Amino acid sequence: MRRRPKRKGSKTIVNIILAFICFIWLVPTIGLFVSSFRPATEILKTGWWSVFPHKENVTKDQIQLPKDTDLRQPIEVNGTTYTDDELRSGVKAPDGSVLIWENRRGRTINVQQSGWKMNTSFTTENYKGVLTGKQYQITDTDGSVKTKKGSGLSRAFLNTLTVSIPATIIPILIATFAAYAFAWLRFPLRKTMFVIVIMLLVVPLQVAMIPVLKDYTALGLNGTFLGVWIAHAGFGLPLATYFMYSYISQLPKDLFESAFMDGASNFTIFTRLILPLAVPSIASISIFQFLWVWNDYLVSLVFIGNQPGVQVLSMKIADMVGTRGNDWHLLTAAAFVSMLMPLAVFFGLQKYFVRGLLGGSVKG
Amino acid sequence: MTKFPKGLIRLKKMNKTRTVISALILVFALLLAACGKNNDNNPASASVSPSNSTEPSASASTPAATQSASPEESASGTALDDALAGKYKGTKVTMFGPFTDVDQVKFEEAIKAFEDKSGIDIQYEGSKEFEATISIRVDGGSAPDIADFPQPGLLNTFVKSGKVIDVASFMDDEKLKANYNKSWLDMAKMQGPNGNIMAGIWARSSVKSLVWYPKKAFEEAGYKIPQTWDELLALSEQIAKDGDPAWAIGIESGAATGWAATDWIEDIMLRTTTPENYDKWVKGELPFTDDIVKNAVNKMSEIWLNKDYVYGGTKSIVTTSFGDAPKVMFEDQPKAWMHRQASFITSFFPQNLKSGEDYDWFYLPPIDPQYGSPVLVAGDIYAMFNDRPEVRAVMEFFTTGESLKTWIQSGGVIAPMNDADPAWYTSDVERRMAELAQKATTLRFDGSDLMPGSVGAGTFWKGMTDYVSGTVDLDGALNEIQAGWKQ
Numbered sequence: 001m002r003r004r005p006k007r008k009g010s011k012t013i014v015n016i017i018l019a020f021i022c023f024i025w026l027v028p029t030i031g032l033f034v035s036s037f038r039p040a041t042e043i044l045k046t047g048w049w050s051v052f053p054h055k056e057n058v059t060k061d062q063i064q065l066p067k068d069t070d071l072r073q074p075i076e077v078n079g080t081t082y083t084d085d086e087l088r089s090g091v092k093a094p095d096g097s098v099l100i101w102e103n104r105r106g107r108t109i110n111v112q113q114s115g116w117k118m119n120t121s122f123t124t125e126n127y128k129g130v131l132t133g134k135q136y137q138i139t140d141t142d143g144s145v146k147t148k149k150g151s152g153l154s155r156a157f158l159n160t161l162t163v164s165i166p167a168t169i170i171p172i173l174i175a176t177f178a179a180y181a182f183a184w185l186r187f188p189l190r191k192t193m194f195v196i197v198i199m200l201l202v203v204p205l206q207v208a209m210i211p212v213l214k215d216y217t218a219l220g221l222n223g224t225f226l227g228v229w230i231a232h233a234g235f236g237l238p239l240a241t242y243f244m245y246s247y248i249s250q251l252p253k254d255l256f257e258s259a260f261m262d263g264a265s266n267f268t269i270f271t272r273l274i275l276p277l278a279v280p281s282i283a284s285i286s287i288f289q290f291l292w293v294w295n296d297y298l299v300s301l302v303f304i305g306n307q308p309g310v311q312v313l314s315m316k317i318a319d320m321v322g323t324r325g326n327d328w329h330l331l332t333a334a335a336f337v338s339m340l341m342p343l344a345v346f347f348g349l350q351k352y353f354v355r356g357l358l359g360g361s362v363k364g
Numbered sequence: 365m366t367k368f369p370k371g372l373i374r375l376k377k378m379n380k381t382r383t384v385i386s387a388l389i390l391v392f393a394l395l396l397a398a399c400g401k402n403n404d405n406n407p408a409s410a411s412v413s414p415s416n417s418t419e420p421s422a423s424a425s426t427p428a429a430t431q432s433a434s435p436e437e438s439a440s441g442t443a444l445d446d447a448l449a450g451k452y453k454g455t456k457v458t459m460f461g462p463f464t465d466v467d468q469v470k471f472e473e474a475i476k477a478f479e480d481k482s483g484i485d486i487q488y489e490g491s492k493e494f495e496a497t498i499s500i501r502v503d504g505g506s507a508p509d510i511a512d513f514p515q516p517g518l519l520n521t522f523v524k525s526g527k528v529i530d531v532a533s534f535m536d537d538e539k540l541k542a543n544y545n546k547s548w549l550d551m552a553k554m555q556g557p558n559g560n561i562m563a564g565i566w567a568r569s570s571v572k573s574l575v576w577y578p579k580k581a582f583e584e585a586g587y588k589i590p591q592t593w594d595e596l597l598a599l600s601e602q603i604a605k606d607g608d609p610a611w612a613i614g615i616e617s618g619a620a621t622g623w624a625a626t627d628w629i630e631d632i633m634l635r636t637t638t639p640e641n642y643d644k645w646v647k648g649e650l651p652f653t654d655d656i657v658k659n660a661v662n663k664m665s666e667i668w669l670n671k672d673y674v675y676g677g678t679k680s681i682v683t684t685s686f687g688d689a690p691k692v693m694f695e696d697q698p699k700a701w702m703h704r705q706a707s708f709i710t711s712f713f714p715q716n717l718k719s720g721e722d723y724d725w726f727y728l729p730p731i732d733p734q735y736g737s738p739v740l741v742a743g744d745i746y747a748m749f750n751d752r753p754e755v756r757a758v759m760e761f762f763t764t765g766e767s768l769k770t771w772i773q774s775g776g777v778i779a780p781m782n783d784a785d786p787a788w789y790t791s792d793v794e795r796r797m798a799e800l801a802q803k804a805t806t807l808r809f810d811g812s813d814l815m816p817g818s819v820g821a822g823t824f825w826k827g828m829t830d831y832v833s834g835t836v837d838l839d840g841a842l843n844e845i846q847a848g849w850k851q
Contacts, residue, residue, distance in 0.1 A: 041714075044688060071607055072672075103697055104607030136469045139773035139790060148469055213504030222506050302500055306464075306489045318492045319464040326687055326712050327465070 036332035037122045043329055050119040057090070057098050057112035065107040077109060126333035130320065134327075151308065153337055156316035161341070162225055163300070163312055164293040167232035168286055174233065175240035176248075176282065180274050182241070183249035184256060185266070194245075200238040208235075209302050216303065223310060228303045235299065236289050243288075247281040248274060283352035291342050313338045443534065447757030453483030455754040460501070461512030461744070462494035466711075467776070474771040478761050484754050502527055507749035510758065512567070514744050515813040516551065517820055522747070523554040523563045529748040532562035534756050535763070540565075543763060543781050547807040552745060567762050568771070569743035569780040571797045572706040572810060573631050574725040578693045582701060593635070593731040597666060603701050604672040611667055612675045612700035614689025615682055615829065622825030624686045625664075625832060626812040627740070628704065632660040634738035635731040639806045646811045648819070652827075652846040653839070661831070661838060663731065668832060675700035682833045687712040694722065704728055706742060707778060707797055719775075719793045727800060736805030742813060743780055816849075823848030 034048040063077060074081040077099060082091050087109065090100040098112040133150040140146060181187070182194050212231065213222065221227035251274070259269050275282075297314040304310045306319070317334040321327050446452065463471065468490045475486055489508070491497050495518060501507055502522060513519040522528050531552075540549060544566065554563040587603070590596040600610040615624040633642050637656045644650040645657065671677040675692055676684065687709075692699040694714050703709070710719065717723055730737050746762050748755060761767050765784030771777045772788045778798050789795035801807065812820035823845045831841035 044691070071605070105697065107607065134466070136466050137774060138470060138473050139770060139775075140473075148473070150465070150469060210500060210504050213500065213506060217504060217506040301491065301493055301497060302504075306491045307487065315491070319468075319490065321492070322465040322711070323463045323467045323490075323492075324687065324708060324711065 032332055032335055036126050036336050037124065038119075039121060039123045039125065040329035042119065042121055043332075046119060050117075053116050053118045055114050056117040057100075058115040058117060059102075059110045060097070060113050061111040062102060063099075063109040063111060065109065067107055069107050071104060126330055127337075129327075129330050130333045130337055134320070153313065153316060153334065155308065156311050156313045157337075157341075159310055160294060160313040163228055163232070163304075164290055166225075166229045167236070167293045168290045170229055171233040171236040171240050172244075172282060172285055172289060175237055175244050175285070176274070176278065177270070178237075178241045179244035179248045180270055182245050197238050197241050201242060205235045205299070209298075213302060222303065223305050223307065225304070225310065228300060231299055231303050232289075232293050232296070236292070240285050240289065243285045244278065244281060247278055251277055280352045283349045287346060287349050287352075290345055294338075294342055442536065442760060443753055443756035444760035447482040447484060447754065447761070450481075450483055452754040452757060454485075455483075455752075456485045456487060457510065457752075457755050457758045458508045459486055459488045459510045459512065459758075460494070460498065460508035461488065461490055462492070462514055463512070464490040464492060470771045470774050470776065473774070474768055475761075478767065482757065484758060486758060502749065509750045509752070509755045510746050510748055510762075512744050512746055513564070514742070515821075516554075516563075516745055516809065517814050517816060519563055519745060519747050520554050522749075523556050523561065526557045527749060528556070528561070528563050529751050530556070530561035530563075531565055531748060531759060535562075535565075535760060540763065543765075543783055545780070545782070545802070545807060548743075548780050551809050564745040564747035565759060565763050566743050566780045567746050568768060568777045569741050569801065570707045571778055571801050572627055572740040572742055573728045573738075573800075574705065574707060574797070575728050576690060576693070576703045576705060576709065576723055576725045577701055578698045578722065579720070579724040580722060581698045585701075587701070589726045590729050592729050593663075596729050600667060600670075600673050600702075608699060608701060609675040609677075610673050610701050612689045612692050612703040613668065613681050614684030614686050615832065616685045620821070620825060621682065622827075622829040623812065623821075624705070625828035626820075626824050627706070627810065628664050628668075629657075629660055629828070630808075630811045631704070631728055631740050632663045632731065633657070633811070634740060634806060634808055635728075635735055636660050636663060638735065639738070639808060642808055642811070646814045648815070648849050651849075652842045658838065658842065661842070665838075678832065679834075682829050707794070708776070711776065719791045724793060725797075738806035738808060739801055739804035740808055740810060741780075741801055742810040818851040819845065819848035822851075 031048045034051055035043055038048065038051075065075070065077070069075060071084050074083055075087065076082075077087075078093070080094060082099065087099060087101050090098045090112070093099050093111070096113075098114075100110050100112060102108040102110040131152050131154070133152040136148045136150060138146055138148050178197075182190065182197075212234075216222045216227050221230070255273060256269060259273060264272070295314065296312075297318070300312045300315060304312070306315055311319075317331065317338060320330050320334060468488065471488060475488075478484075479486055494512075495515070498511055498513075498518070507527065519528070548566045549562075552562050552564055552566060553560050556563075585606070587599060588595075590599050603610040613624075615622055617623060630642075633645065633656075636659055641650055641656060645652075645654075650656065667673050668681065669678050674681060675689075686705070690703040690705065690709060690712060691714065693701065693703060694717060710723075713723060727737065727739075746759065748759055763781065765779050765781040765788075768777060768779045768781075768784060769788055772779055772784060772794075773790055775790060775794060778794065778801065780801075782802075784798070786795050786798060789798060812824050814820065815824065827836075827841040827845035830836045830844065831838060836844065
């Protein structure tokens with residue numbers, strides 16, 4: 001009885017702290033979202049937070065100084081003298097208003113008072129540019145000007161799906177088979193092989209790129225979807241195997257013993273017992289693998305390249321910015337479009353996610 | 365681990381052992397097969413390219429090379445003529461380069477007519493990560509047929525390892541000499557493992573010694589285009605007196621911050637010392653700590669370190685993005701009046717501006733009259749990694765101005781070839797650039813692109829940034845840059 005109110009209080013504190021952490025976590029995403037609806041010129045001038053009501057100095061009046069004022073000498077405005085530097089950054093006048101240059105060349109000074117302001121110019125141009133592709137002006141050999149339409153994100157979106165779905169299913173299927181074998185079957189070198197798998201966890205994939213690329217070139221797998229599926233499968237397998245192993249090895253042994261007694265083969269045990277029981281952990285490793293493949297840039301860059309037919313989202317987005325990064329404002333909208341799929345996958349499989357994070361953390 | 369009933373396990377175990385062993389053997393066999401293929405592939409490709417690239421006469425046994433060995437014969441039928449006759453119909457040539465987006469579209473438009481005529485499919489692949497990817501691809505054995513290098517220094521490393529094919533082995537020397545300024549051809553010669561080779565051909569170029577200004581406002585304010593360095597400084601002073609900083613300068617560029625400053629130094633070096641000294645400097649024979657380089661940096665400082673001359677003051681230079689810097693010239697009232705940058709910068713200008721009316725450029729004036737009017741250029745060199753007749757044909761096509769025609773017409777590129785008709789340039793602004801490069805008394809390539817990466821894309825950028833931001837003094841910065849040569 002004594003404890004109950006105390007508990008309630010601590011729960012509120014925990015919730016407040018969690019809400020605060022969530023908020024901090026979300027700020028960049030919110031900023032990106034707001035920016036994606038702002039015109040490029042506005043993004044350059046003010047931050048995304050200026051769309052919220054905020055206090056800012058608003059110009060109330062203008063003072064015209066004599067045209068021949070020497071800017072390098074102290075400048076007299078309404079009886080008070082200021083230096084040029086002060087007027088550049090804004091200086092408080094005796095009456096509380098702020099004086100700042102409007103136009104040094106024209107020798108005009110703004111008199112500003114602080115007031116509430118809100119930035120409300122929004123546009124869907126960024127999304128249009130990203131989704132339907134940019135327009136290019138091309139002059140033909142005969143001198144006529146035609147407009148050529150660049151490709152939007154749709155093709156790259158499909159390509160990325162084509163890459164990520166098999167690249168998620170293949171390694172997880174193999175890993176589940178392997179995990180079952182490592183956990184419940186006896187065969188020579190079982191421990192050695194398992195240790196090798198664990199060791200592979202710490203090998204950075206970058207070191208394997210050139211050797212694998214050499215083999216791919218020899219086998220003609222370079223620039224094909226099959227090649228990148230295998231690459232992702234290979235790079236994802238150690239973690240997936242270990243993850244599945246820690247879950248499957250925790251299943252009660254009585255289950256398998258009775259299944260053996262009833263004459264079930266290994267395959268039956270795997271399909272009828274292991275798979276249904278392992279669904280939560282399969283779902284959570286799927287999220288991990290899918291997110292990794294979806295956001296991947298390096299593996300795609302090396303193994304499939306930039307041909308429009310196979311180009312994935314991350315690379316298409318990088319290209320849209322232009323050779324010299326001149327269209328960087330498109331990144332805001334593009335990032336949001338590419339975020340849609342991972343968000344959908346995450347919310348779809350979310351209920352397994354928390355359970356999966358615990359997978360392997362407790363060992364009996 | 366739990367144990368199953370003994371009898372069962374043993375049975376399973378035997379079964380398992382057999383399957384595992386057979387699976388292992390299978391994997392092993394596959395690996396061996398892959399390695400084996402790899403092994404007989406690699407020496408083959410490695411031996412083909414150097415022999416072709418370095419001693420064309422030795423490879424005369426291949427039918428394609430016979431033509432090149434005897435130029436008299438090739439005059440009647442070069443690979444390009446064969447291609448236009450449709451001899452290589454249906455073949456593919458892969459190409460890899462750094463330009464993407466609008467540049468890629470313009471490039472593809474420009475080569476379309478050739479593709480239709482010859483039936484050769486040129487598959488261009490653009491990547492923002494070109495510099496990193498090309499090394500992986502060449503080392504991984506999947507080099508593209510043709511690669512587009514914006515930095516000759518990078519190409520040089522591939523030439524050194526003998527991976528690049530000597531284009532002089534099949535191209536007509538006379539034709540090249542007729543179509544390119546000699547400086548361009550000299551810049552394409554690089555040191556391979558077996559002597560000098562022609563590492564590639566120059567395809568598109570940009571002119572760097574340009575000062576952009578908002579033309580309409582500039583004329584309304586009554587400013588005159590300066591013809592000498594002193595006039596330039598006088599103009600800067602006049603603009604400062606009128607109330608504006610004269611220059612818009614920004615060198616922020618992410619990991620490449622500082623490169624815009626190196627362009628200034630190179631331009632000033634060409635104006636304050638001999639071209640020979642410039643070449644020595646680029647090769648590392650003239651150290652950064654030399655008085656000649658110091659003098660050049662001091663010349664730059666006359667403008668950069670004067671807070672009245674630079675928009676936002678000196679301290680804002682390193683934090684302003686090079687692409688955003690010129691934008692202040694085009695506000696309702698120009699907030700700055702001059703911006704020195706290469707021709708590509710127009711793609712960063714606000715879209716509604718008219719070239720030749722709202723903005724224009726003037727030539728960065730000479731400092732010392734005895735060095736004439738030198739021009740700093742940059743450009744893309746196309747190098748060849750695989751020797752096939754259709755690749756030769758495409759390379760030959762790229763030496764013609766025709767290969768850039770629609771690109772020139774759409775704007776954004778200057779042709780280094782002499783047979784590119786000045787009438788193709790749709791605006792005077794770009795036509796004058798082409799003329800500037802052709803008439804230049806001295807033509808020199810962007811030095812930082814020629815220096816090894818540790819200097820040209822490393823300490824040179826960083827040292828200049830440190831100097832401008834004021835963290836080190838001039839001597840400290842130059843020592844820091846010079847240290848890059850030792851790496």
